[in-house]
Amino acid sequence: MIRKDIIDRFRVPAGAKIRIKDHNPGWSQTEEMEELGKDALKERARQTLDQNLADLSHAQEMLYADDRFAVLIVLQAMDAAGKDGTIKHVMSGVNPQGCQVFSFKKPSAEELDHTFLWRYMKCLPERGRIGIFNRSYYEDVLVVKVHPELLTAQHLSPVKFGSKFWSQRYKDINAFERHLVRNGTVVLKFFLNVSKEEQKRRFLERLDRPEKHWKFSTSDLAERGHWDQYMRAYSECLSATSTKWAPWYVVPADHKWITRAIVADVVTTTIQSLDLKYPEVTEEKKEQLAEARRQLTAE
Numbered sequence: 001m002i003r004k005d006i007i008d009r010f011r012v013p014a015g016a017k018i019r020i021k022d023h024n025p026g027w028s029q030t031e032e033m034e035e036l037g038k039d040a041l042k043e044r045a046r047q048t049l050d051q052n053l054a055d056l057s058h059a060q061e062m063l064y065a066d067d068r069f070a071v072l073i074v075l076q077a078m079d080a081a082g083k084d085g086t087i088k089h090v091m092s093g094v095n096p097q098g099c100q101v102f103s104f105k106k107p108s109a110e111e112l113d114h115t116f117l118w119r120y121m122k123c124l125p126e127r128g129r130i131g132i133f134n135r136s137y138y139e140d141v142l143v144v145k146v147h148p149e150l151l152t153a154q155h156l157s158p159v160k161f162g163s164k165f166w167s168q169r170y171k172d173i174n175a176f177e178r179h180l181v182r183n184g185t186v187v188l189k190f191f192l193n194v195s196k197e198e199q200k201r202r203f204l205e206r207l208d209r210p211e212k213h214w215k216f217s218t219s220d221l222a223e224r225g226h227w228d229q230y231m232r233a234y235s236e237c238l239s240a241t242s243t244k245w246a247p248w249y250v251v252p253a254d255h256k257w258i259t260r261a262i263v264a265d266v267v268t269t270t271i272q273s274l275d276l277k278y279p280e281v282t283e284e285k286k287e288q289l290a291e292a293r294r295q296l297t298a299e
C-alpha cells in the first residue's frame with residue numbers, strides 16, 4: 001500500500017483552485033522519492049501494484065457478496081496518457097463478472113438528442129460491480145469546451161455558451177455525482193497527467209511500430225495542437241468538480257508503473273474502507289443448509 005500522505009498529494013481538495021501545470025507528471029514527487037532514485041522507486045511501485053492487485057481481487061469479491069455498493073471509476077486524459085494500459089493492468093486480477101468497462105467516443109445522433117448525461121447514465125455499474133468509464137461525461141466540459149462548435153449539434157439554442165453555461169454544467173455534474181454517492185455508488189476520478197514531451201515520444205513510438213499504427217489517428221495530432229486550451233479546460237474542470245463525495249486524483253502519467261500503482265492503490269483502499277460484509281445467513285437458511293447436508297450424505 002502507498003503511504004496515505006503520498007496519495008493525499010494527488011487528491012484535489014474540494015473547492016481548491018488548481019492548475020495542471022503545478023502537478024509533476026514525472027516520478028519524483030517528494031524529496032524522499034528523489035533520494036530513493038528512479039530504479040528503486042520503480043521496483044517499489046511494481047511490488048505495491050502486485051500486492052494491490054491481490055488485495056483488489058479479494059476486495060471486489062467482497063463488493064459483489066455485500067451487494068450494497070457500486071464503484072464508478074472515471075478515467076480522463078490526453079491521448080496516449082495510458083488509460084487503456086491502466087485499465088488492463090489494474091483490472092487484470094479482477095473477476096470479469098464483477099467489472100464493466102465502457103469507452104465513450106463521439107456521441108451519436110440519438111445521444112445528441114438527449115441531455116448530455118443520458119448516455120453515461122445508461123452505463124452506470126449496478127450494485128456489487130466496478131464500472132470503468134474510459135472517457136466520460138467530463139468530455140462534455142473538456143473536448144466540447146475546447147471545441148464549442150460541437151455544441152451546435154446538441155441543439156441547445158438559444159442558450160448562450162458563456163462562462164455561466166460551463167459553470168452550470170459543472171454544477172449538474174456535481175449534483176449527478178452527489179446523487180450517485182447518496183445511493184451507494186462510490187465515485188473515483190483520475191486524470192492521468194502526461195506531459196506534452198512524453199505524449200510526443202509515445203506518438204512517435206506508435207508511428208515507428210506497425211502493430212501500434214491502429215492506435216494513431218490524425219485527429220490525435222490536431223488535439224495536441226490545442227494542448228494549452230485542454231490544460232486550461234482540465235484545470236477549470238478539476239477545480240470545479242473535485243468534491244468531498246467524488247474527488248479527483250491528478251496521477252503522474254509519464255511513467256506507466258507510477259500511474260498503475262497509484263490508481264490500483266486508490267481503488268483498492270477505497271473499496272477496503274467500505275466495511276463490506278458477507279450477507280448474514282438467517283436461521284431459516286441455516287436450517288435449509290443443514291437439511292441439504294443431510295440429504296446429500298444420505299444418498
Ligand code: AMP
Pocket residue numbers: 079104105106107135136139140143144150
Ligand atoms: P479515443 O478514446 O482516443 O478512441 O477517442 C475518442 C474520441 O471521442 C476523442 O477524441 C474524444 O474527445 C471524443 N469524444 C468522447 N466523448 C465526446 C463527447 N461527449 N463529445 C465530443 N467528443 C467526444
Ligand code: MG
Pocket residue numbers: 079080215217220
Ligand atoms: Mg485516441
